Amino acid sequence: MPSPQAEPDAEHPLFSVIIPLEYHRGQWEQSWQGWMSQTIARSLYEIILVVPPDFSPRENLSALAGGEARLEFADSAHDIGLCAIGAARARGKYLFFTESHCWPEPEVLALCVRAFEDRPEWSGFSCKSIPVCHNRLSEAEAAMYQADIDFGMKVHPWRKVLDQCFVTRRDVYEECGGLREELGHFAEWVLAAAYHARGRVIGYLQEARFHHYYIGRLSDLKTFTLDFVEGEIRYLSEGRREPGSELLEIPVEWSRQDNFDPALARSALRALVLDGRAWLNWPQETWRGVRRWVGPALFGDLLARGAARLVAAYARCVLTVLARAGSPETIARWMKLYIAALIDFQRLDCIHRVRNARGVPLQRLGDQVLAQAGFNAAEIWQGRAFRWSEPEAAIRISVRPGRNVVRVQCLNVRGPVDRIGLRFYLDGARVADRSIAIHEDGFELCLELPSSGAATLAWTCPSFAAVGDPRRLGLPVVGIEVASDAQPRDA
Template sequence: MLDVTTISDGACPLFSIIIPLEFHRGQWEQSWLGWTSQTADRSLYEIILVVPPDFTGHAELKALAAGQARLEFADSVHDIGLCAAGAARARGRYLFFTESHCWPEPDVIALCIRAIDDHPDWAGFSCRSVPVCHNRLSEAEAAMYQADIEFGMKQHPWRKVLDQCFVTQHDVYRECGGLREELGHFAEWVLAAGYHARGYAIGYLEEARFHHYYIGRIGELKTFTLDFVQGESRFLSGDRHDPGSDLLEAPFEWKDRDNFDRPLAFNALNAMVRYSLPRLSWKWPDEELRALWRWSGPALFGDRRVRVAAFLAAAYARLVLTALTAVGSRDAIARWMKRYIASLIHLQRLVCISRVRGHTRSAKKLLGDQVLAQLGFHELESAAGHAFRWSEPQAAVRIKGAPGRNTVCVRSPALREPLDKIGVQFYLDGAPLDRAAIESSLDRYMLSLDLPQTGIAILAWACPEFRGIGDVRRLGLPVVDIEVNPGARGSAQEDSGLSAAISHTTDASDRD
C-alpha cells in the first residue's frame, strides 16, 4: 500500500499537477478552485501553473495563486509545449496533466491515490471527461469528441492518453520520450504508442471525474484539427524509429501520396500510351480509356485537382453547419459537424502533404530501401507463401543506385502466368528498355540499365490487365521488392549466383 504519510513528510510530493494556462477559454479560475477544493491532504500534491508569454491575467493570477502554486514561465504558446515545460520542472513521483478549461471534482486526488494502490500494473491512467456545454454547437462538438474518447479509453488497445486528465509515473514518462511540442495534440497518440510498445499499461479511472468546457465555435474547431493534422504530418514525414512508431498507421492520404507525384504519374502515362498504341485499333477499349483518365490527371495537375475538390467539400460543409447553428435541429448540427470535421481533416492532410512532398522520409520502405517513391500499387497481401503488392497494369518507381550501369532485380512471383509470357515492357525515364536488357526467370526480372550521374531515375512498366476471381481491382505485376545493384549482369552462371544470393537474403528477411 502507498504510504502517503511518508511521502508527505518527504521533500517531494506524490503528484505534480501541471496546468498550462494557454487556451483556457475563460475557465482557468474555475480550474484553480477545483484543485484547491480537493479532499486529499494538500501536502500530497504541488500545483504548477505554466504561464505562456501572451497570458494577460498576471495580476489576477498572482493574487489568486499566491503561496499555493508554483508559477513557471515558458516561451511556448501551445498547451503541449507548456505541459512539457511543466513536466521538466516537476518534483512529484506522479505527473498529473490537465488543461486550464477543465476542473476536477473534489475527490479526484483521493481516488487517484486509491487507484495507484489497486492497480500496481498501471504506469499511468486517464480520468473521465464530463462535457460542459453552453450552446448547440458545443453540444455537437462534445458528442463527437466524447465518442472518440470513449472509444480510446474502453476499446482501443493503447490510445489511452487524454491530456485533459492524465496521470503517469514520472520516470516512465521520461523513459517514453514525454510530450513533444512540435507534434501538437498528436503528441498524445505518440506518447500512448510509446507506453504500449515498451510494455507499460495505461488504465482508465472512470470514477475520477473532470469537467471539460467545450467552446462551441467553428473557428476553434478548425484551429484544433489543423494543429492535430500538422503534428501528424511532422511525425509521418520524419524519421520514425522510436518504439511505438509502427503502431501509428498512416492514413490513406499518406499511403497514396506518391500517386500524385507528377513525374511518376507522367512516366506511368507514357508507359501506358507507348505500350497500348501499337495494340489498338481505331477505338480504344474501356480499360485503356480508364488508364488514360487514371494517369492524365496526376501527370498534368499533381494533387491540385483533389485539393480543390477537398477545399470545396470543406467549404460547403462549413457553410451548411454555420446555417444550421442558427436554424437547424440538434441532429442535423451533429451530423454536419462530423461531416465538416472529416472533410476538414482530409483537406488539411492534403495541404500538409503537398508542402512536404519531396522532403519526406519513410521509416518503412514499401518495396525496398532503394525505392524512393512508388506509384500505382495496391496494399500488401500474401498468397502462395509470398508477401507482395500488386501493381496496376501501369506503375512507376523512383529508384536510387550508382551512376552508370546497374542491375535491377524486380522480384515478382508468377501468380498470374510465367513471367516471360505476361508481355511486360519496362521503361527508364520514359524510354523503353531494349529486350536484350531484360531477362526473366521463375520469380524475377533482371534489368540492365544505365542511371544518370545522380543515380536516381524513374523505372516504369506496362503490361496487360489481369483480373482475379471476384477482384474488381486493376492488376498488373505482383511485386515483392526491387533491388538495385551496381554493375552489369555477367554470365549466366554469375546471374544464377546473384539470383540465388538475392533469393537467400530476401527469404531470410521474410522468415524474420
Template sequence: MGPDWPLFSVIIPLRDHRGQWEQCWLGWTSQTVDRSLYEIILVMPPDFTAHAELKALVAGQARLESTDCVHDIELSAIGAARARGRYLFFTESHCWPEPDVIELCIRAIDDHPDWVGFSCRSLPICHNRLSEAEAAMYQADIDFGLKQHPWRKVLDQCFVTRRDVYEECGGLREEFGHFAEWVLAAGYFARGYAVGYLEEARFHHYYVGRIGELKTFTLDFVQGEIRYLSGDRRDPGWELLEIPHEWSERDNVDDDALALHALNALMRYRGWKRPDEKLRASWRWIAPALFGDLHARVAARLAVAHARTMLTALAVVGSSDAMARWMRRYISSLIRFQRLESIRRTRGHARLAPKLLGDHVLAELGFHAVETAAGHTFRWSEPQAAVRIKGLPGRNTVCIRSPALRAPLDEIGTQFYFDGARVDPAAIDIGCDRYTLNLDLPKSGVATLAWACPVLKGVGDVRRLGLSVVAIDVSQDACDRDQKDSGLSAAISRVR
C-alpha cells in the first residue's frame, strides 16, 4: 500500500439506485473529515443511463469503474478488487451517510482494536404505506442480526472491514447473490474475527415499497442460498448457516418411486390401533406418490397468491398492523415457494447429497433431520419410510442400526417390505440396537427397503416419529461367502 493511498475505499454500486444516487453522492462528499482520507469508487453496470449527469456531478472527485456485470453484489466485489484503501466501506446507491460517519468510523477503529470490521446503523426512509411495512419487517431482521445474533453482522448497506481480512475470508461471492452477505459473515466468525456494530454512525436507507422489488430481492437471496447448499460446502463457517426445512426435507417430496413403497408399507401394515389412523396417514404418501413435489409447489404458489392479494388490498384500505402481518406472511410464503422451485431447478445439477445413512443408501424418503440424544447421532424416520439400497447381487445382510430410544426394538412392532413384498419375520433378527435382515438383492444390486411402525409423538414435538436410525449397512451374507470359499477350496484341492 502506497504512502498516499487513502484509509478508506468507499464502494458504491450504481445498480438499484432507486433514483437516489445523487443524494448518495452528496452524503459522501459532505463528510467532516479531510477528503484525502477516503476515495469513492462508483461501479457502473451497463444499464446505468445517467452517464453525463454523473460525470458532471463527480467532476474528477471519484473513480468511475465500468463493467458488464449487473448484480450489485458483483459490482461491490469488483469495486473491492480495485480499491486502494486499508479499509473497505461497502454501501448502496440508495443509501446515504450522515456527515460525521467517517469521523465516527476512524474513532471506532481506534477505540475497538479487536474489531476487524463493523456495520453502521440503518435508518429507513419511507414514502408510501407499503414501504413502511417493508421497512418495519427488514429493520426488525437487521436489528436482530446486529444486536442479538452471534455472527450475522455484515450489512452491505453500511459495512466497514479491513481489506486483508475481507480477502482472507473469500470476499463477496457474486454467485450467491445477497446470500453472500451471510456466507461472508459466517466466514469472519468461523475464523475468530470480531465484527462490531457502530450504532452512532447512521445511514439513511430508501425503501422503494413495490411488491415486484420485494419478489426480485427475495428470489435473488433464495437462489444464492440453494446454490450455496448445492455446492461443496467446506469453507470455514459453512456449518454455521442454518439449513432450511425445504432443503433438509427435499428427499421427502421428490422421489415418487420411494413414495409408492412407503405408501405400500402403510397400506399393508396391520398394526393400526385405530381405524382412522391409517386414513389420516394416507394423504402423507398419496400426494408425493402420485405427483412428486408438484403438490407441495402448487400449495406454496397458492399461499403466495393469497398473501399477495391480501397485502395489495391492505395497502389501500388496511391498518398498519394488518399490513405488517401480511407482509411477513407474503415474504414467508414467497421464500418457501422460491426454495421449492430453486431446489427443483438445481436437481440433477447439484452435487450428491451427503450419505447420512451410509454409503449403501442411494436415496431415502421419510426421514427427519440429524439430531443427537443419549450419546447417539441419528435421524428419526417417519412411521413409514423407504430407502433405496445397493449391494452385491445375491444374498446380503442388511443391518439397520437403531438405538432403542422409544422402546425395546422387539416391542415396537415394525414390519419390513422388500421391493414391495413383506419380509418374512424368520429372515429378521432383532437385537438390542439393530435390525438384521437376510435379503436376496437382484442382479442390479439395487432394491428398495421400506418399513411401517406405530407412530410415536414426543412431548412438545409435533413430528410423527418412527424408528431412530444411525446407519444402514449392506454386506454380502457370511454364509454365502463361506459357500463360495468352500467351492473354491474344493476346486483347488481337485487341481492338486
C-alpha cells in the first residue's frame, strides 16, 4: 500500500472522498476547508461533491472548488442516494463517505492510510464523531445520538457503519451491495449487517476525528426518524433473504401487526366471551381480555395509531417548552421520550400504509398460517425459538376442503400441556374435546374444514403468571402445521 509520500496517480487516487451536499446545514464550506487541509499529498485523494437538484448555493461551487473537486450533478434529493451515486463514479481504491455538515481534522486521511497498513483484516472503519452544538436542543440531540454511536462502535457486534465518517475498501463495498437509496438511513444498518454476514470486519478508528454539527431543530429530527423508519419498514416488507437480513432486529410494531386485524380480533374476543370458565374463575383477567380486544375488533389499528400520535405530540409540546426553560437533564430525558414515541407512531403509520397498499410478508408460525393475532415477539428458550400467545389468540390458516389435522407445537414452559386447560374455536364454534389429541409437545386437532380455502382457529386458556413478566401469557407456541388428509398421531 502506498504511503502518503507515494507517487500520485491522477486516474487512480488512493481515496475517493464522497460528500453529498444535501443537509449541509450551512456548514458545507467548512467541510470543504477541512478536506483541503489534509496533511497527505493532495494527489492521493479525490473529492467528489455530489450536488442535488435543489442545492441553492450552486453558483458558488465552481468558484470555491476550482479544479480541486469533481462536481457530480444528480437527480437524487437524498444524501444516501447521493452517496451511492458518488461511489458509482469514484475512482479510488478506498471510498470515504461523509456528510456536508461534518468536517475532518487535518490528519484524518494520514491516519486512515496507516490504519489500513496496520490492520489488514479491516475491510473498513468508522471514525470518531465529535458533536458541535449551538443551542439547548442540539446539546440534547447530540447526547442522545452520541450514546447510540458509542454503543454501535464499542459494544454492538456489527452496527459500525457511520455515514458521517465511514471509509471502506471499494471492492468489499460493492460485494456487499452498497448503499440503497430507497432504504434511507436504514441503508447504513443493512450495509453493516451485510459486511458482518460475509465475514468482513468493520473497525473503529478513534484517532481519526470528525466534527459533526447538530441542528437542534425538532422538525429536522422528525424528518430524519421518518426517513429511517420508512426505510426499515420498506426493507421488512420486501421479505428479503440475503446475507445479513437475519441480523436485523424485527421491531415489535412489525411482529405484532396482525393484532390489529379486525376479523382476528373479533375471533379472539368471541372465544373469550363464549368461554364460560373465564367468567366464573377469572373474571378480572377476563375483563382485561375484553378491553384488550374490543378496540382492534371495532377499529383495527385506528385507536393505536391515534394514541401513538397523541403521545408523540404531547412529548413534542413538552420538549418545545423545556427548550426555553428546562434543565439540560430534563431536556435530554424528554428528547429520548419524544424520539421513542415518534418512532412508535411512525412505524405504526408506515405499516398501515404498506398493508393497505400490497400486504406484507411476515415470519409467522407456519407456512399455512396467513395471519396471527395475540402473539408476542419471538424469543428463545433452551435453544428453541417460540412465541408466547396471549390467553386469547386467533390464527387464520390456509386449508383444503374436508378433513384436516392442525398441529400446534408447544414448549413445556408452563407445565404439561394436558393441564393448560385450552379451549379451541373454529370459525366461532367450539371444537369438541374428542377432536383434540394431546401430546407431550402440543395438540392435534382433527377438523372438518370449509371449502373457502381459509379458516380461523381461536383459543382461550388461563393466564400464566411468569415472575417479573407483566405480559398476559397464554400458550408457548413453536409452530403450527396444517396437513390435509393426514392421520393424527396416537394420543
